[in-house]
Amino acid sequence: MGILSLRVLIFALLCILLSPLLIAGVIIYTWRLRHSSVRQNISGTANEPLGGRLGMHVAGTRIDDAAYKIAGHLPSFTKLSRFLIIDLLGFASKLSGFKGSFLAYPGERPSKLMSMLSHRTYFFDRSVNDSLSRNDNPPKQFVVLGAGYDTRCYDLPNGLDIQCFEVDMTPTLNAKKKALELAGIPHDHVIFVETDFNQETWMEALLDSGFNPSLTTYILWEGVTMYLVEAAIKDTLNLVSTLPKGSAVGVDFFSEDLVKGNGPYEKISKAMHKGIRYYSEKIIFGVSTGEQLSAGVQNLARESGLTVSRFEHTGSKEDKLPPWYFFAHIDNL
Ligand SMILES: C[S@@+](CC[C@H](N)C(=O)[O-])C[C@H]1O[C@@H](n2cnc3c(N)ncnc32)[C@H](O)[C@@H]1O
Known part of the structure; x- marks a missing residue:
């Protein structure tokens, strides 16, 4: 053995x-x-x-x-x-x-169902760290959209001059703020923005909270697009394209076939929808794939004048169930 x-x-x-x-x-x-x-x-x-x-x-x-x-x-x-x-x-x-397995980091490649989350965490750790630590035109604002219990704003390199925003719906943000206070974690450098991305006014909430659209910004949008309507996704990518050059967004997408339960995904799609309903939440959006798997993400980015600089997927094209979870670092070049 x-x-x-x-x-x-x-x-x-x-x-x-x-x-x-x-x-x-x-x-x-x-x-x-x-x-x-x-x-x-x-x-x-x-x-x-x-x-x-x-x-x-x-x-x-x-x-x-x-x-x-x-x-x-x-x-x-x-x-x-x-x-x-x-x-x-x-x-x-x-x-x-x-x-x-689920305890590994950065985990095996190709990643499997059990190591999917560590693959995702590693991808976005790199996306955030590479952006925030670069010397040339580093971001001055760090926005975490659909922040949930993300903690990257509380583990920044010492002396980093950056304004953080955490954006989420009111009940989740309140629960997080309370937990940060009870845990004694400093959070004065973070502005909490309460909003619903599926409402047309969500961008205004960010702007009203002091977000400065003329500063280079890194946006982390991890584990959120699947819960949103397509218009909210396009609005967000359009926002990134109006920010100064050097701004970027790290984002993940489920595949459209998984969300719709097409082809070989019927079973896993049913299980996924059922699992999310358990939380009284709903999966709505998936991106189309194409032969290269990245075609749908490339199209979304291109429509907003953005460039996909890094693209990864879980699993392998040779798997019985072809890859259905995609990670992208998208730049406003
Ligand atoms: C799966 S969690 C991901 C949290 C965090 N990004 C992470 O990776 O740990 C999805 C988050 O998106 C937020 N969310 C979902 N739909 C939203 C909406 N329409 N408006 C604002 N936030 C939303 C949820 O409240 C939740 O915190």
């Missing part, structure tokens, strides 16, 4: 031993999610990427102190459920030495 298989085996055995506690944690988490979070219209799907980042944090593959701290004070996660699920998984990972 190879060393990797041994680690997987020990990790699995530890999880079985800890399963009563893990199950108790999942029950507490799920109860709060349904009875507190979703009832107050606080995004439930925002917990999915947070959960992924927490797993990587406790496995030690990608440190995210802010995510770990706020997870003690959310309507979904509390210190107790964080301990019962996240800390115990971290304990099993550290004791066994297993840091693969």
Whole structure:
């Protein structure tokens, strides 16, 4: 038996031993999610990427102190459920030495369903870091659209001169602000903008909050387009094209075939729609693909006068289920 298989085996055995506690944690988490979070219209799907980042944090593959701290004070996660699920998984990972699958960072390529989130996190970490740390015309504003429980504004390099904006719907932003305060995480450098991207006035809310359209800006738009109408997506890309040269957006898209349940995607599409309905949310938008997979994203960018500088997808073209999740770094050159 190879060393990797041994680690997987020990990790699995530890999880079985800890399963009563893990199950108790999942029950507490799920109860709060349904009875507190979703009832107050606080995004439930925002917990999915947070959960992924927490797993990587406790496995030690990608440190995210802010995510770990706020997870003690959310309507979904509390210190107790964080301990019962996240800390115990971290304990099993550290004791066994297993840091693969959903705990890996940057993770395997081609990525699989279990490593999809770490692939996405790595892609956008690079997109953000490359933009914010460049010497030539660095962005002066960092906007996180559909911020949810994203923590990149709280892990910026020391001395970076940048104004941050976190944009989301009111209940989710309020829950996050409260968690940041209770966790003692400084957030004076962040302006919180409450809005609904599916309303025509969302751009005005950003401008009213002090967003300066004449400054070079990096926009992180991770895990959001699938919940929006096409017009909101085109509006946002059009906004990026009106910003100064050097502005950019990091964005991900589901494929149109997945969202519509076409071709080989019927089963996974049904499961995906059902999973999201569990959070009382809805998947709406998917991008067309074409032979190169990137054709739809290229077209969207081109229509707004923008350029796709980096494009990746999960999975491989040789898979039974061809790739359906796309990541793009789009520049206003
Ligand atoms: C899956 S979460 C992603 C959160 C975060 N970007 C991340 O990757 O951790 C989707 C986020 O988009 C926000 N969102 C969805 N539809 C929105 C809308 N119409 N207007 C504003 N925010 C929206 C949700 O509230 C939620 O926080």
